[in-house]
Amino acid sequence: MLLLISPDGVEEALDCAKAAQHLDIVDVKKPDEGSLGANFPWVIREIREAVPADKPVSATVGDVPYKPGTVAQAALGAVVSGATYIKVGLYGCTTPDQGIDVMRAVVRAVKEHNPDALVVASGYADAHRIGCVNPLAVPDIAARSGADAAMLDTAVKDGTRLFDHVPPDVCAEFVRLAHGSGRLAALAGSVRHDDLGELTRIGTDIVGVRGAVCESGDRNAGRIQPHLVAAFRAEMDRHDRERTAGLPAAR
């Protein structure tokens, strides 16, 4: 399982760089603009320059409306700025067809600029609270649009977590659907150490975190701490080892 960490700017990205050996992807976002809030192009560029070259930089394009042209142009901005994972939060898409329209436009805009960049279609585990497309529709949206990964995060960061909205067995179905069409499956949403056993068991490819590696577990007031990134990684590795050894998942 890969570890994606979301700093909110250059300063926190430098803290991620200090823990670079413990993480796999640095994900640029602007949490005060939403769960998948988009940051400025120059911040993506500065973060790309600040983190080791072998660590991919991801950028969120926002909690986007159903406006394929607008979103495609934003996605192009992210890839031109140096991101090689482009994440789109399908916040304003109420049907799978709308999600496919948006993601097809994004895939074209991104891949015409950099065919190796990966496009991530993200839905929301708490979709019922915001009226957007159902979480289990996201893998098919990713497959039919040519995106590389299907993801879930939570839209409302109020302390509720991924598994509060989409229980582990439904997340397992999400992962199965994504893998069935050859996509990666990424899961996030106030994930904590306690969730890593289940996330490992169900075969998640990428886990995204912020709050769990911020001081006091506070994704807003707290700052990312390199030692918390290292501790989170150690816990992931422990679960991976146990899974490989065929032991029952520890909590």
Ligand SMILES: O=C[C@H](O)COP(=O)(O)O
């Ligand atoms: O993409 C991952 C998100 O930034 C997760 O943030 P969170 O762990 O605070 O919910």
